[in-house]
Amino acid sequence: MKLLELSHSCLMDILYKETPFKLAIENICNKNTIFRDDRKNLTNIVGCSLRHFYIFDNLISRLEVELSNEQKVILHIYLSNRLFVPLISSKEMETALEQYQISKKSIDTLDNLTEDKTKIIPPEYSNNSIEYLHYRFNVPTWVLKMWMKHFKGYTYKIVKSINKPSNHYMIKNTSKINDDELNKNNDFVPSFAEGLYQYQGNIGPVRHSLVRGGKMALITPAEHYLYSKLDLDLLRKIAIYSEVQNNIHLQLEAMLSNNLSCDIIAGSSEAYYSTKKDLEAHALNKVNLYQANHSSIITCLSEKVHTFFVLPKNTNFAELRKSPDYFNRIKQEELDGYIANQKLALHDASEFIEEGGQLVYAVSTMNKKETLQILDDFIKNHPDFVLVEQKQFLPFDKYNSTYYFAIFRKEVPHD
DSSP: HHHHHHHHHHHHHHHHHHHOOHHHHHHHHHHHHHHHHHHHHHHHHHHHHHHHHHHHHHHTTTOSSHHHHHHHHHHHHHHHHHHHOOOOOHHHHHHHHHHHOOOOOHHHHHHTTTSGGGGGGGGTTTTSHHHHHHHHHOHHHHHHHHHHHHHHHGHHHHHHHSSOOOOOOEEETTTTHHHHHHOOOOTTOOOTTTTTTEOOOOOOGGGGHHHHHTTTEEEEEEHHHHTTTTTOOSSOOOOEESSSOOHHHHHHHHHTTTTTOEEEESSHHHHHHHHHHHHHHHTTEEEEEEEOGGGGGGGGGGOOOOOOOEEOOOOTTTHHHHOTHHHHHHHHGGHHHHHHHHHHHHHHHHHTEEEEEEEEESSSOOOOTTTHHHHHHHHHHHHTEEEEEEEEOTSSSTTOOOOOEEEEEEOOOOO
């Protein structure tokens, strides 16, 4: 199949079957003989079409003709090719437009509308309006309204930041790599925080030999900050309840110098299988993994723990920066369900904290309903816990993170 056909098939799966971007690319490449450069071009075309979806969709809607999903997708590719990533020849594109029965009048209209690409956003919207930000940065309007309410004037800085690639950061496992070996590797340089390294390699960080060998672990600056505030004791039990894919176990393994011993309860099949794969690849033999909902924690833990991490499913706005299709998968109607589940997960985990122990709630979001309101609800209904610290990270500050955490401590009763 040609690049244009592959791009069209991939976009159809993403937009109308809600197949995640990375999985859709993998599926297409596995079904066809794709060379490295072709895969890169495929990713660029599909990614560009997704990152400009709302403004392209607006332009296409101005044609005022009835179009099928297949026709809409070919026009998204046409606009992407015309305006940003010209990877498909004009002859091939012309043939495809004829194949999908796109009229010359429609193409002429789109060409006129995009003659000056600095003016493709409808001129009636002011630069600070929700509509402008919606089209300019490809963010759902309901998300923008939420951020306008919660963060007011910071909203523009937020959406501008999440449209830029984020840096990758690492911590070292001191039991596996020393300073001399690390200093000889130019892919890792010290960052603004002690013990935190910025990755500057040319290959994907997860494919780097030091990462695959467990010598370095991926981490965000916000997570690094959180761990610096915790009382992690090798002699005291640690438990993790997670409904999202993450590498907290690899981070803790690096921080505790290859001595991590804990119980992980995976609240989703995605979290379970990704964690299982990591545990096997890195031979983390002292970690017990279970698949269970938070209401069934009692079936997994034999005793109370000193530190319990709760990482429930959330709006995960960090994905807006990482996944060009996330705007299409995040649903406003799912928000109330997230919040109800977060409250229950935090409550269920709190039942297994020993006196003096700590409960850690962490979500990759910028939504006060999932952060401060969860915190207030928990404190109100659990008087035996006190708030130690809470912090919201925004993507435009030095921590470059979309993240929130709250640390609670269970009080020791006094006679």
